[in-house]
Amino acid sequence: MSKIAIVTGATSGFGKAIAQRLVAEGWNVVLTGRRKERLDALVAELGGPDRAFPLCFDIRDEQAARSALVELPERFAAIDLLVNNAGLALGNGPAQDCDLAQWRTMIDTNITGLVTITRLLLETLIARRGLVVNLASIASSWPYPGGNVYAGTKAFVRQFSLGLRSDLSGKGVRVTSIEPGLSESEFTLVRTGGDQAAYDRLYAGAHPLQPEDIAETVHWVASLPAHVNINSIEIMPVSQSWAPFQIYREG
Ligand code: NDP
Numbered sequence: 566m567s568k569i570a571i572v573t574g575a576t577s578g579f580g581k582a583i584a585q586r587l588v589a590e591g592w593n594v595v596l597t598g599r600r601k602e603r604l605d606a607l608v609a610e611l612g613g614p615d616r617a618f619p620l621c622f623d624i625r626d627e628q629a630a631r632s633a634l635v636e637l638p639e640r641f642a643a644i645d646l647l648v649n650n651a652g653l654a655l656g657n658g659p660a661q662d663c664d665l666a667q668w669r670t671m672i673d674t675n676i677t678g679l680v681t682i683t684r685l686l687l688e689t690l691i692a693r694r695g696l697v698v699n700l701a702s703i704a705s706s707w708p709y710p711g712g713n714v715y716a717g718t719k720a721f722v723r724q725f726s727l728g729l730r731s732d733l734s735g736k737g738v739r740v741t742s743i744e745p746g747l748s749e750s751e752f753t754l755v756r757t758g759g760d761q762a763a764y765d766r767l768y769a770g771a772h773p774l775q776p777e778d779i780a781e782t783v784h785w786v787a788s789l790p791a792h793v794n795i796n797s798i799e800i801m802p803v804s805q806s807w808a809p810f811q812i813y814r815e816g
């Protein structure tokens with residue numbers, strides 16, 4: 566019997582690569598996202614309805630999430646692995662210039678959406694002695710100019726992951742926070758409002774992480790023996806490291 570994973574935000578980037586990798590490793594997957602045509606194309610690519618099942622909904626909408634999960638066919642309902650991957654950054658300007666609506670969208674997606682799906686699946690995950698893998702970020706731990714609310718949402722994801730582990734003590738459920746740095750995906754187009762030149766500048770010569778690197782990490786975490794919990798993993802490309810603190814000087 567194949568194990569079942571649900572991967573949120575499977576229509577691009579990390580989520581798509583994670584779904585591809587899990588299916589290659591024998592898992593069957595539930596794929597979520599808002600772009601139906603991409604979900605349907607990925608289901609076909611992954612081997613059709615025996616291997617993958619699409620759930621098209623906006624993760625910010627609790628009722629849509631509830632309805633989608635209820636509609637899961639029996640063969641995909643016993644979920645062993647939840648990959649909380651759907652998320653986004655919007656903008657990278659200083660807080661004083663930011664758009665409040667963009668801040669709310671990040672909070673609603675990266676925090677509210679993530680905790681909603683997690684809560685709705687917790688009973689199943691406990692029954693299955695399953696695994697939760699949350700996509701946080703290096704921004705969870707390391708501040709940078711323009712990170713403001715995005716970084717705050719990812720700090721929440723990291724801390725929520727640790728808290729979940731505490732609450733699930735004795736239940737056999739594992740929880741991991743994955744915290745990637747510079748990674749090449751549509752994330753940067755979303756963050757910059759579709760600015761291809763900004764995308765090209767960011768990644769040029771940097772050999773950023775690729776979605777397949779994150780998929781490899783998720784696969785590794787999920788393939789460890791049931792008594793091993795990876796609490797958190799921070800991953801950067803070799804090209805990325807820390808800069809000095811900034812010091813503002815008068816005059
Ligand atoms: P992408 O933009 O490539 O993918 C984001 C995914 O999230 C898409 O599948 C998108 O699906 C889904 N999503 C976004 N908003 C919603 C929503 N309201 N409802 C449902 N699904 C939604 O980005 P990445 O793959 O790079 O990012 C994946 C995760 O990894 C994010 O949480 C991101 O914060 C995190 N991360 C990314 C890094 C990077 O540098 N790329 C580094 C560290 C962490 P759709 O639009 O179809 O709804």
Ligand code: 8X3
Nearest residue numbers: 702703704745746747
């Ligand atoms: C995405 C990585 O450094 O842009 O989470 O915040 S970073």
